[in-house]
Amino acid sequence: MADVFIYDAxxxxxxxxxxxxxxxxxxxxxxxxxxxxxxxxxxxxxxxxLVEDVAMGCVTQVKEQGACIARxxxxxxxxxxxxxxxxxxxxxxxxxxxxxxIAAKIGAGxxxxxxxxxxESMSRVPMGTDGAMIDGLNEKLRKRLFMVPQGISxxxxxxxxxxxxxxxxxxxxxxxxxxxxxxxxxxFDRSLFAVKADDGSVALDRDEHPRPDATPESMAGLNPAxxxxxxxxxxxxxxxxxxxxxxxxxxVKAIEHVHTAGNSSGIxxxxxxxxMGNAEFGKKTGLxxxxxxxxxxxxxxxPVIMLTAPAPASARALAKxxxxxxxxxxxxxxxxxxxxxxxxxxxxxxxPARVNVNGGxxxxxxxxxxxxxxxxxxxxxxxxxxxxxxxLTTLCIGGGMGIATIIERV
Numbered sequence: 001m002a003d004v005f006i007y008d009a010x011x012x013x014x015x016x017x018x019x020x021x022x023x024x025x026x027x028x029x030x031x032x033x034x035x036x037x038x039x040x041x042x043x044x045x046x047x048x049x050l051v052e053d054v055a056m057g058c059v060t061q062v063k064e065q066g067a068c069i070a071r072x073x074x075x076x077x078x079x080x081x082x083x084x085x086x087x088x089x090x091x092x093x094x095x096x097x098x099x100x101x102i103a104a105k106i107g108a109g110x111x112x113x114x115x116x117x118x119x120e121s122m123s124r125v126p127m128g129t130d131g132a133m134i135d136g137l138n139e140k141l142r143k144r145l146f147m148v149p150q151g152i153s154x155x156x157x158x159x160x161x162x163x164x165x166x167x168x169x170x171x172x173x174x175x176x177x178x179x180x181x182x183x184x185x186x187x188f189d190r191s192l193f194a195v196k197a198d199d200g201s202v203a204l205d206r207d208e209h210p211r212p213d214a215t216p217e218s219m220a221g222l223n224p225a226x227x228x229x230x231x232x233x234x235x236x237x238x239x240x241x242x243x244x245x246x247x248x249x250x251x252v253k254a255i256e257h258v259h260t261a262g263n264s265s266g267i268x269x270x271x272x273x274x275x276m277g278n279a280e281f282g283k284k285t286g287l288x289x290x291x292x293x294x295x296x297x298x299x300x301x302x303p304v305i306m307l308t309a310p311a312p313a314s315a316r317a318l319a320k321x322x323x324x325x326x327x328x329x330x331x332x333x334x335x336x337x338x339x340x341x342x343x344x345x346x347x348x349x350x351x352p353a354r355v356n357v358n359g360g361x362x363x364x365x366x367x368x369x370x371x372x373x374x375x376x377x378x379x380x381x382x383x384x385x386x387x388x389x390x391x392l393t394t395l396c397i398g399g400g401m402g403i404a405t406i407i408e409r410v
Contacts (some may be wrong), residue, residue: 001107005282005289006407008275009307009377010040011191014207014365017122017267023204024195024269025123029065032195032271033073033119039193040056040115040273041079044287051275054085055101057094057118058369061087062130069119089369091134091398092336093298093367094118096372096405097157099274100296106278107293113277118370121269127368134398143183143236145303146244150398151226151264153306154337155257160305161343165258168338169219172263173364175335179359180212187385191272191377194340209266209365222260230255249305263338268365272373291380294390294406295321301400307340309402311347317392317404325350328406332375334395335360344394358382370393376405383409 012032015024024032033056041048056070070085090097095118102114131137134147151369182188183206194205229241239247282289297317301309310333318324325348333341333355341360345352359372360376371405372395379391394404 002109002278004103004106004276004278004293006274006276006291006293006380007282007287007289007410008040009191010036010043010193010379011036011272011374011377012036012195012270013192013204013271014209014268014367015204016208017269019123022123022269023208024121027195028196028204029071029119029124030069030076030123030150032070032269034077034122035195036117036271036273037073037077037079037115040275047285048083050281050285051083051113051115053102053105053114053115054083055088055098055114056085057088057090057098057372059091059120060125060127060129061089061092063125063126065121090294090401090403092334092366092368093274093372093395093397093403094369095374096376096393096395096403099376100405103276103293103296106276113275113281115273115275116274117271117373120367120369122267122367122376123269146235147303147306147399148241148245149229150306150336151259152241152245152255153304154339155226155255156249156252156305157307157343158258158339159252159256160249161346163258163337163339163342167342168258168263169216171338171342173214173216173219175356175362176211176214178357179210179363181318182358183207183210187382188378207364209268209324210363214262219262222262224257225260225264227257230257245304247268254307259337259339263362265336265361265366266364268367270367270370272370272377274373274376282313283366289410290384291407291409296405298401298403301402303400306398306400307336307396308343309400310340310396310404311345313402313404314344314348314394315391317406320323321406323406328390328392329354330357330391331355332379332391332393334343334366334371334375335362336366336396338362339397370402376407380407381385
């Protein structure tokens with residue numbers, strides 16, 4: 001396998017994912033991607049024709065995000081017609097999966113350079129627009145195993161792990177505080193660019209979701225987000241959602257609903273791209289690599305509890321790289337729900353001080369298909385800012401999967 005290098009990473013701000021209210025909600029998702037592609041090309045003075053393939057993650061691939069958004073974004077960006085694009089859906093891991101797919105092609109020698117990334121306009125194409133839920137509405141499957149909504153899974157994990165409301169609220173508050181510090185110190189500025197409206201004015205130049213004024217009292221005052229959902233009859237025999245989950249875990253007497261809007265990831269719009277290539281690409285373009293990919297991995301877990309696979313995926317990536325948990329300087333563990341990084345930290349014995357040092361999706365938001373690429377870029381920028389060497393990015397994924405990627409600063 002040839003070495004795979006990262007040459008650049010860019011992202012849009014994350015805009016509030018509410019129709020007509022977020023700073024990016026007026027921008028078509030193809031155009032969000034197009035601006036990311038063109039911003040990267042412009043700042044690198046990149047010969048676009050040298051990019052052989054582009055992969056983009058997108059979860060809700062219907063309506064404006066339907067067809068092949070990666071290819072359509074390239075056309076919208078006016079890139080050379082022979083630059084190809086494809087779209088991938090590995091739920092919340094889609095952006096990182098797109099990166100890993102391009103990296104695998106480069107490492108295998110099939111292409112010299114490509115871009116991986118992702119997009120999600122949650123204001124224009126809300127979650128659930130495809131109507132498929134997680135299981136694709138397969139009634140036969142549901143009779144055997146009912147995959148409950150992820151918020152129920154998150155609360156189930158917290159119940160089984162003894163993670164309390166106070167624990168998840170404290171983690172969420174810290175995410176807000178770390179993100180506020182990162183914004184104040186301009187830690188996101190290298191990757192972040194201002195998105196333009198059609199008239200050329202700035203539509204958004206900052207992340208909209210952080211709540212730097214969050215307090216322990218404001219966190220504690222929020223109602224559980226999934227309590228009512230858990231009590232909703234949804235089973236074939238009238239079982240509630242909680243009861244369906246507990247069929248798989250009969251040893252649990254009741255689910256403690258600890259997650260709220262304040263300790264779960266924010267609904268936002270955003271797009272990101274990561275340029276990768278082999279050493280020859282760097283010589284040809286005069287670009288200096290910023291990091292090298294050490295390993296990539298996925299892992300599966302039980303699909304009802306669903307969100308516990310970042311730990312085995314990370315362990316698999318570490319083993320493939322010949323590394324130990326302590327060899328990783330920075331961890332980006334997606335904050336889909338506060339319990340996910342907390343459970344991963346506990347399972348792997350990670351030093352919490354190395355995890356999500358600039359906050360995470362609780363504070364900054366989770367634009368589903370783009371998040372993996374955003375996190376990788378954030379990790380890369382932070383490695384360079386601090387002079388550290390290695391970072392691991394991992395995300396939980398619907399249906400009981402995890403994905404992980406390890407990079408090393410050059």
